[in-house]
Amino acid sequence: MILDPQAERFILHFGEMGGRWGVNRTVGQIYALLFLSPEPLHAEEIAETLKISRSNVSMSLHELQSWRLVLLSHKVGDRRDYFESPKDVWEIFRRLVEEKRKREIDPTLTLLRSILMEQPEDAREEYEHQRIAAMLELIELATGWFDEVQDLPPETLQSLMKLGSKVQKVLGLVGKVRKSVKLSGDQHD
Structure with a gap:
């Protein structure tokens, strides 16, 4: 397979970004390809196209499978494994977020909860306890929000994301209305 300049730039960039995302360059390049x-590609096609070793391709594909970012398929009469990326970008996004949560967020929640089970013994530990509780609350709030929106249809999620700062404006207005209603309610007491 010969890459056009646009594809080559995209693949090279994903390789560079791989390190920032916690995977190596080859994993990023294979995923981008x-x-x-x-069409699904077999390991030899990937190795030849990217000019990397077959063993490096195998290890990288294994990593991508552990992230659920590649799908395995077969062709009649061909014993080779073929690999492809899910076609729906929203499904890719969901899988990435789910895997990041499973690998990074869930262990952090477990640690924070276990720390908070211990009773603080002095003022310094009490302060640390409060800070850890605040961190736990924030992470639980964020993961709770994700749990609620992850089942939304992609079109709804996309519309929600496109609202951007408009949501902030609505929430700001709602906050002012609540404060105004509370103040006027207090005057009648």
Whole structure:
């Protein structure tokens, strides 16, 4: 497979970004290649296209499978495994967030909860306890929000995301209305 300049730039960039996302360069490049490919590819095609070793391809594909970012398929009469990226970008996003949560957020929640089970012994530990409780509350709030929106249809989620700062304006207005209603209620008491 010969890459056009646009695909090559995209693949190289994903390789560079891989390190920032916690995977190596090859994993990022293979994922980008599979993302752009209209057809599933076998490991030899990937190795030849990206000019990397077959063993490096195998290890990288294994990593991508552990993230659930590649799908395995077969062709009649062909013993090779073929790989492709899910086609729906929203499904890719959901899988990434779910895997990040499972690998990073859930262990953090477990640790924070276990720390908060211990009773503070002095003022310093009480302060630390309060800070950890605030962190736990924030992470639980964020993960709770994700749990609620992850089942939304992609169109609804996309519309919600496109609202951007409009949501903030509505929430700001709602906060002012609540404060105004509370103040006027206090005057009648």
